[in-house]
Amino acid sequence: MKIGNKKLIILSVLAIIIxxxxxxxxxxxxxxxxxxxRLIVGRANDSVxxxxxxxxxxxxxxxxxxxxxxxxxxxxxxxxVVPLLxxxxxxxxxxxxxxxxxxxxxxxxxxxxxxxxxVVLNFNRWMYEDNPYHKGTFNYWNYIFGGFPGLVKxxxxxxxxxxxxxLNKPFAPFLYAMTMPAFGIASPEAIKKYQGDLSEHxxxxxxxxxxxxxxxxxxxxxxxxxxxxxxxxVNWVEFKVIPGxxxxxxxxxxxxxxxxxxxxxxxxxxxxxxxxxxxxxxxxFNIGYMAMxxxxxxxxxxLVRAAINHAIDKDKLINDVFDNLAKPAATFIPPSLxxxxxxxxxxxxxxxxxxxxxxEAGYPDGFNTTLWVMxxxxxxxxxxLKTAQLIRENLRKVNINVEIVVFNWSEYLNKIRNGxxxxxxxxxxxxxxxxxxxxxxxxxxxNAKPGLAGNYSFYKSIEVDQLLAQARQTTNxxxxxxxxxxxxxxVNYDIPSVPMVHTMPVLAARLSVQGYTPHMxxxxxxxxxxxxxxx
Amino acid sequence: xxxxxxxxxxxxxxxxxxxxxNMPYTKKVExxxxxxxxxxxxxxEVPVVITSAGQxxxxxxxxxxxxxxxxxxxxxxxxxxxxxxxxxSIVFAVGYSSLGxxxxxxxxxxxxxxxxxxxxxxxxxxxxxxxxxxxxxxxxDERNEEIIRLVGAQSDYIIGLRGSSNEELLADLAENGNIxxxxxxxxxxxxxxxxxxxx
Numbered sequence: 001m002k003i004g005n006k007k008l009i010i011l012s013v014l015a016i017i018i019x020x021x022x023x024x025x026x027x028x029x030x031x032x033x034x035x036x037x038r039l040i041v042g043r044a045n046d047s048v049x050x051x052x053x054x055x056x057x058x059x060x061x062x063x064x065x066x067x068x069x070x071x072x073x074x075x076x077x078x079x080x081v082v083p084l085l086x087x088x089x090x091x092x093x094x095x096x097x098x099x100x101x102x103x104x105x106x107x108x109x110x111x112x113x114x115x116x117x118x119v120v121l122n123f124n125r126w127m128y129e130d131n132p133y134h135k136g137t138f139n140y141w142n143y144i145f146g147g148f149p150g151l152v153k154x155x156x157x158x159x160x161x162x163x164x165x166x167l168n169k170p171f172a173p174f175l176y177a178m179t180m181p182a183f184g185i186a187s188p189e190a191i192k193k194y195q196g197d198l199s200e201h202x203x204x205x206x207x208x209x210x211x212x213x214x215x216x217x218x219x220x221x222x223x224x225x226x227x228x229x230x231x232x233x234v235n236w237v238e239f240k241v242i243p244g245x246x247x248x249x250x251x252x253x254x255x256x257x258x259x260x261x262x263x264x265x266x267x268x269x270x271x272x273x274x275x276x277x278x279x280x281x282x283x284x285f286n287i288g289y290m291a292m293x294x295x296x297x298x299x300x301x302x303l304v305r306a307a308i309n310h311a312i313d314k315d316k317l318i319n320d321v322f323d324n325l326a327k328p329a330a331t332f333i334p335p336s337l338x339x340x341x342x343x344x345x346x347x348x349x350x351x352x353x354x355x356x357x358x359x360e361a362g363y364p365d366g367f368n369t370t371l372w373v374m375x376x377x378x379x380x381x382x383x384x385l386k387t388a389q390l391i392r393e394n395l396r397k398v399n400i401n402v403e404i405v406v407f408n409w410s411e412y413l414n415k416i417r418n419g420x421x422x423x424x425x426x427x428x429x430x431x432x433x434x435x436x437x438x439x440x441x442x443x444x445x446x447n448a449k450p451g452l453a454g455n456y457s458f459y460k461s462i463e464v465d466q467l468l469a470q471a472r473q474t475t476n477x478x479x480x481x482x483x484x485x486x487x488x489x490x491v492n493y494d495i496p497s498v499p500m501v502h503t504m505p506v507l508a509a510r511l512s513v514q515g516y517t518p519h520m521x522x523x524x525x526x527x528x529x530x531x532x533x534x535x
Numbered sequence: 536x537x538x539x540x541x542x543x544x545x546x547x548x549x550x551x552x553x554x555x556x557n558m559p560y561t562k563k564v565e566x567x568x569x570x571x572x573x574x575x576x577x578x579x580e581v582p583v584v585i586t587s588a589g590q591x592x593x594x595x596x597x598x599x600x601x602x603x604x605x606x607x608x609x610x611x612x613x614x615x616x617x618x619x620x621x622x623x624s625i626v627f628a629v630g631y632s633s634l635g636x637x638x639x640x641x642x643x644x645x646x647x648x649x650x651x652x653x654x655x656x657x658x659x660x661x662x663x664x665x666x667x668x669x670x671x672x673x674x675x676d677e678r679n680e681e682i683i684r685l686v687g688a689q690s691d692y693i694i695g696l697r698g699s700s701n702e703e704l705l706a707d708l709a710e711n712g713n714i715x716x717x718x719x720x721x722x723x724x725x726x727x728x729x730x731x732x733x734x
Contacts, residue, residue, distance in 0.1 A: 077720055272569070283572035283727055318576075325575045327734075335734040336573065336727040342605055342734055504575045520572070520727075 037531055038236040039513070042248045042257035044377040046216045046241045048410045051198035052181045053126050054136030056143065056454060057413060058379070058429060061181040061523045063219050063239055067109075068184025068204030071100050071119070072175060076528065077517040079433045081175050085114065085185060085205065086163075095170035095475065102161040106228045108187035109209045116157035121188045123155040123165070125196065133196030139417075140182035143454045145171075146446045170473045172480065176432035181523060207232040207527035216241050233515070233530035243376045245383075249508070252277065258513050258531065262377040263506040265323035271508045278513070282505040283520040284327065285334050287438065288380030288427040290371075290391065290498040291456035296422055303361035305495045309347035310354040311398045312391060312498055321386050322501060329499035331488045332428075332442050338477075339435040339484035344492050354398040366399025372424040373404060374412045379505040379522050380427030387500075388425060418450045419458050426456050429522045435484040440468050443491060459496035568706040570718045573731030578691055579663035580623035581607035581733060586614040588650050589682045590639055591630030593669040600726050601626075606733050613639060615649060616656045624663040624733075625653060627686045630670060631679040643678060647685065654689045665732055666690040668701055669722055675700045688712055694719065694728050 047060040052068060055061075071086040086100035106114040125133040126141045127149035138148070145151040153166040167174065177183070190203035202210045205228065208221035219239040223232045240257060242248040245264045252260040253274060263271070271279045292299040292308065299305060314328040327335065330344040358366060373388040374381075381387055385406065392402040402423075407415065416424045431437050441447055441454040445465050448455040464487055471483040509516055515528040585601060585608050587594040594612045601608040608626075611618055619625070627650070636646060657664050666686050670679065683701055687693055687708040695705040697718040709716035717728035 078724065279569065281572050281575075284575070284731065327576055336730040338603060338726075340604075340730075340734075504572070518572075 036236065037234040038238055039234040039259070039526060039529060039531060040238045040240055040257040041526075042240050042242045042251055042260040044241075044243055044245070044248065044262040045409050047213075047219060047239070048413065049136075049199040050202040050210065050213065050219075051136060051186075052184050052202075053122075053138055053140065053186075054199065056139045056182070057409075058522050059409075063221070064184060064202055064204075065181045065206075065523050065525045066208040066221055066237065066527070067202045067206045067210050068181070068186055069206045070181065070183050070185070071102075071178050074176075074179050074432060074519070074521070076524070077519060079520070081179060085119075089175070091175075095172070095174070096167050098165045098167075098174065099158065100163045100165070102163065103228065104161055106205050107226060108189070108205050109203050109224060110187050110189055112187055112189045114185065114205050115160050116163045117160075118188050119163045119185055120155050120157050121191065122183075122185050123152070125191060126183070127152055127155070133191050135196035136199075137452060139452055139454065140180060142449070142452045143441050143447055144177045144180070146444075170475070172472055172475050173432065173434040173436050176434055176437075180431050207525065208237055227527075230527070232527035234526070237526055245377060252508055252510065255510060259507065259509045259516065261505075261507045262379060262382060263508060264377075264382050265325035265506055267508075268323070268325070268506060271506075276511055277508050278511055280507045280509065280516075280518050282379070282507070282518045282522060284336065284502045284504045285433075285520040286380040286427055286429040286503060286505075286522075287329055287332050287334065287442075287499060288326075288378075288387075288425070288501045288503060289329070289332065290500060291416070291421070291424045291426050292497050293419055293421055293423070293456075293458055294460070294496050295419060295458045298361065298363060298367060299422065301361050302494060303357045304363065305497075306347070307354040307357035307361065307398065308395070308400070309495055309498050310350045310357065311400070312347075312394050312500070313349040314346065314500060315349065317387065317390050318501060321383050321390060322503060325506065326501040326503040329502050331492060332499055333435050333438045333484075333488070334430070334502045337430070337433060337435060337438070339481045341485040341488040341492075344488060347495070347498075351394075351397045358398060358400075366401065368401045368403070369422045371402045371404050372412065372416065372421045373406055374409050374425070375406050376409060378427060379429050380501065380503050381425060382503065382506070384425055391425075416456050417453045419448075419453060419456075421456075424456060428454075431521055433520075435480075436468070436472055439484065439487055439491075440472070443487070443496070444468050457496035459491075459494065461490065461494060464490055464494075568702070568716070568718070569710075570716050571728075573717060573728040574692060574715060575731075577732060577734050579665060579732045582622055583608045583624040583626055583733070584614050584619060584622050585610050585626045585628065586653065587612040587635070588627040588629040588646075588666075588686045589631035589679065590635030590641075590646060591628070591632035592635065593630040593667075594628040596669065596722060597626060597628045597667055597725075597729070600729055604726060604730050604733075606730070613641075613649070614653065616652050619653070619656055619660075619662070622662065624665065625657050626665045626667060627653075627690075629666055629668045629679075629683055629686055631676065631682055647682070650682065650685060654686065658689065663692075663732075664690045665729075666693045667725065667729070668693070668695045668699075668705060669725075670696065670699050670701050673700060675704065680704060684708065687714075690714055692728075692732055693717070694725055696720075696722070 045059045048057045052064040073084040075082045089100045091098045129148045153168045156164045187203040194201045207227050209224050211220045211222050213219045221237045223235045248260045251257045318326050330346040373384045388404045445460040448458045467487045512532045514530045598610040694717045
């Protein structure tokens with residue numbers, strides 16, 4: 001009996017060990033899946049390039065912000081400037097000299113050291129057109145600094161870990177500009193090795209290392225285990241292109257992707273009541289507009305532009321296309337931003353008035369034109385084609401016959417940047433909370449240069465240019481606020497384009513995604529995001 | 536007999552172990568409160584009265600934010616019903632302060648009565664009610680909770696601070712009343728949702 005019990009005890013202990021091992025093995029098996037920890041982000045568009053200095057395109061920045069780091073950044077989920085590759089900074093009283101103290105011990109992904117010379121080499125590449133590595137368009141440099149070298153006078157290494165940047169004129173949003181992903185510091189060795197063409201060779205200091213890019217399919221990044229800061233919580237990030245909104249949502253529901261962006265407002269209910277999904281909205285920090293090319297007749301005529309503004313039924317557009325998840329726009333900056341002019345009236349929907357204005361402008365029988373539209377969703381235009389169709393209906397009522405032409409995103413950008421369009425749907429999501437980022441980009445003559453344009457209306461106003469320049473050079477907030485209000489009044493009269501909507505972009509994630517905070521700029525690095533097992 | 540009982544017990548323990556070890560992963564996923572970063576469409580019109588509910592100094596912060604945004608507002612921490620003529624909206628900056636009440640020379644009961652009258656007037660006249668609660672991490676006291684419940688449940692929009700002690704209370708009020716809720720990380724971030732209510 002004693003022996004029987006002993007056997008039984010031994011058997012039981014063995015059984016327990018086997019059970020625990022079985023559980024452990026199962027955990028281990030699950031662990032091997034977990035250790036892969038691949039965060040898959042489903043998105044509507046592919047990146048255009050992985051060299052952030054040569055684009056203004058958000059789907060490129062969404063990837064590169066994980067690879068290349070800037071000197072400073074906006075805090076996660078907020079708007080305060082915090083250190084990144086620079087540990088600290090100071091500026092002279094007149095705002096013309098900035099000194100950045102750099103972080104020590106940081107390595108690029110290729111193992112080379114990050115130091116002041118690397119920063120200087122990057123700036124020289126961006127700012128001097130005759131630099132041997134200045135290959136590409138460097139749009140953002142032009143948008144922000146107004147030419148090459150533009151506002152920046154010189155960039156000098158004071159020692160291995162200090163860089164001095166001198167400006168020609170004070171530039172109030174300078175520190176914010178330095179947070180932009182376009183100014184991510186690339187490895188000098190990589191710049192030299194690839195002769196300035198980093199579009200498929202991004203090498204930075206960030207939490208993730210670039211691994212592969214299959215165009216229009218996916219981009220894969222791997223965790224940087226030698227990252228100077230806390231290592232990322234997932235091992236891999238995959239940015240997977242799924243152009244259709246419905247398909248993207250379906251994949252999210254199935255669990256084959258973890259985050260889905262640019263979802264349609266019509267899908268909110270489906271997401272909200274799905275127990276496995278969490279619905280996110282980004283703050284409304286954008287403007288979706290219809291750019292009329294002011295250099296092409298009849299859009300060079302203010303009366304025609306005003307007529308078109310009166311022809312667009314924004315309320316119907318918002319109801320039918322945006323499912324009421326957008327605000328009608330009166331001007332080109334979002335209402336939550338300081339400097340917004342709340343006294344501006346939105347051009348009322350009035351087809352009769354529109355026809356009168358067209359007649360006054362010499363077009364009593366209307367005219368024919370083309371409306372260009374991109375083939376996939378943007379944050380400010382979740383359903384671009386449907387938007388274009390509704391605009392076509394609106395314009396038909398005032399005898400403007402519209403032919404809709406659809407382009408893929410990268411081709412679209414190139415064409416409108418060259419000013420080839422008559423009317424084009426486009427928009428802007430702010431990079432930081434300063435009206436300059438919206439108004440200088442979209443309305444300054446400096447940014448109406450074909451090939452580099454961000455001013456897709458090709459609007460040129462000496463008065464607006466002067467006010468924009470003045471607002472950049474003063475740090476007095478009350479004065480800046482009044483200048484921006486004046487600019488909006490002038491632009492509201494000139495009405496270079498049709499400001500349409502400020503959207504609240506919709507995105508969703510599986511509940512397993514933790515630590516994800518959508519940023520108002522639409523761009524966030526993913527090192528804080530983890531994947532928990534789902535129940 | 537004893538041996539059989541012992542065997543049965545062991546088998547049960549073994550079975551339980553198997554079940555426990557192989558149970559689906561049960562780590563609690565942190566509770567996620569549904570919030571908006573701001574309102575998709577404005578709900579309130581100006582002029583607006585900014586008043587206190589509890590007489591804390593938080594009202595001054597809301598007034599500053601409103602002024603910076605150039606929203607046409609009237610700052611009346613002790614607003615009464617008779618001050619509300621021609622007003623279209625009312626913002627309650629909620630925060631109980633015994634010192635604030637003392638300085639104003641009013642009792643807690645007087646304050647509650649004033650708030651109730653304002654809410655009733657707002658409801659009768661279809662004024663938009665916006666509640667802003669700035670309370671921090673210190674434990675929420677009974678009176679503060681009472682005022683938050685009093686105003687919050689009647690609001691058209693609630694704005695609070697993420698990580699504050701009243702976050703859960705605000706989430707419950709929002710969920711039960713189907714009221715849009717925005718939780719911001721820092722006080723200065725309130726300007727975005729605040730502006731979204733008006734434009």
